[in-house]
Structures are given as structure tokens and as C-alpha cells.
Amino acid sequence: MTGKRVDSQRVYAALIFLPLFYLLVRYVPPIAFFALVAAAALLALAEFYRFHFRDASAPTAMGFGLGATGLLLASLQWPGLVPERAVFLVILVALLTYRLVSSRGLTQSLVDSAVLVFGVLYVGLTLGHLLLTRALDGGEYLILFLFLVTWAGDSGAYYAGVSLGRRQLAPMISPNKTVEGLLGGLALALVAAWAGRLWFLPSFSVPDCVAAGLLLTAAGVLGDLTESAMKRSAGVKDSGMLIPGHGGMLDRLDSLLFTAPVFYYYVTLVKGSI
Secondary structure, three states, X not given: OOOOOOOHXXXXXXXXXXXXXXXXXHHOOHHXXXXXXXXXXXXXXXXXXXXXOOOOOHHHHHHHHHHHHHHHHHHHHXXXXXXXXXXXXXXXXXXXXXHHHOOOOHHHHHHHHHHHHHHHHHHHHHHHHHHHHHOOOOHHHHXXXXXXXXXXXXXXXXXXXXXXXXXXXXOOOEEEEEHHHHHHHHHHHHHHHHHHHHHOOOOOOHHXXXXXXXXXXHHHHHHHHHHHHHHHHHOOOOOOOOEOOOEOHHHHHOOHHHHHHHHHHHHHHHOOOO
């Protein structure tokens, strides 16, 4: 693991994004947060679909998947508009019957439909938990806490792995992930959780901070490794080149896809903030 250097582009991107995100969550109406989540989800999903859909007929299939994800996110933002089961049924029927207007060969029909449905669940349903968290009492502070701890875990793992990494964590999936990186990410996540408690979330106790640090670090690593495995299967290094130093949107959100649901259910089931 020697010879690695810290990518300064990651630092610059974070310095620009984090203050803007704080202002958006704290001082802008919730509809703006919905727009941000929806835009990020659709960009990430488009990158995911390109793992599989690579020919000229791909836009039709991807359009169905993106439209279905938009419908799902809207139903989570405004839960009273359409019954939840009806939304999932419409999405399922649409994604299974898109073949009627697609020029892709029928030999790929089963795999295409499976990829479309999986993409909506993998990106849309998981990120939709950000909207559910934002709708809770004090949701803006919960969102800030979630992002702070997730980002700290990712950053701690990266920098500890670059400077101290020796023992590979999952060599078949992501050779650059190390045990030292995992421990560094956990340490910084715990510090961030404690800082978040002192700064803006006093309702979280010390055990809550420890639990959140452990759960979100574990979930973030699983999310990262899951996306790495899918990229290896698709034969790509990065999902895109949208964000300097971070790759594509899916690369930036891979941890959050897992930490967002874990945090929401911790808050609602363990803390009882329903």
C-alpha cells in the first residue's frame, strides 16, 4: 500500500460541497432537499443502468427506470397522494412491460427487467429514506448528523488506508480497502458522532453516538464493497467522472445507500422518533 498519495481534489470538492449542503438543509424549504435527493438519485441510477444498458436502445429502458424512481421518491415525499402499495405495483408493471416499446432483443428481456427493478430498489428506495428521515421531528438535524458521520467514516477510511493501510479487507472485491482503513473510518465516525451531539443533536446520548458510529461505519463499508463488486462485474473502474476526485454520483453515494436506511430505522425503532 506504499506509494499512495492523498488526492487533493477530494478535499477541494468537500470544502465546496459541505457548506452548501449545510445551508440547504438548515435554511432552505424541504422541497429543495427533495429536489437535491431526486437529482442525485437519478444521476446515480443512470450510472448504474449504464453498467448493463450500453447500446443505442438503452435510453428507452433507462427512461422507464428513471421515471419509476421519480414516482417512488415523490410518493415518499408526499405519502398521502397515492397509496404506497399502488406505487410499487405501478412501478413493477411499468418495468416489466417496457419491452412492448423497446427495440432490444427478446433474449435480454428477463435480465433487462430484473436490472430495471433492482436499480429502482437499490438507488431509489434506499435514498428515499433520506426523505423519510427529513420528515421526522428535527429531521434537518438528523440529516446533518447522518451525513456528518457517513462522510467522516468514508474520509477516515480513505486517509487511514492511504497512510497506514497494510492488510487488505476484501482483496477480491476492492484491493485498496484495508483493515487499517476500516478502523480509521470507525474512529473518525465516532468522533463525528460525538461532535454532532455536542453541536446540534443533544437528544442523542453517548450510547446513541457509539451505536450510530458503529452501525453507520459497518453499513458504509458494506455499501462501498457492494458497489465495487458490481463495478467489477461490469468491468468498469468508476461509475462516472461527475465529481473531481470522487468518480461518479454512484461512487459518492454508495455508502449512503446503506447508511440512510440503517439510520432511519435506528432513529424510528430504537429511539422511537416516529
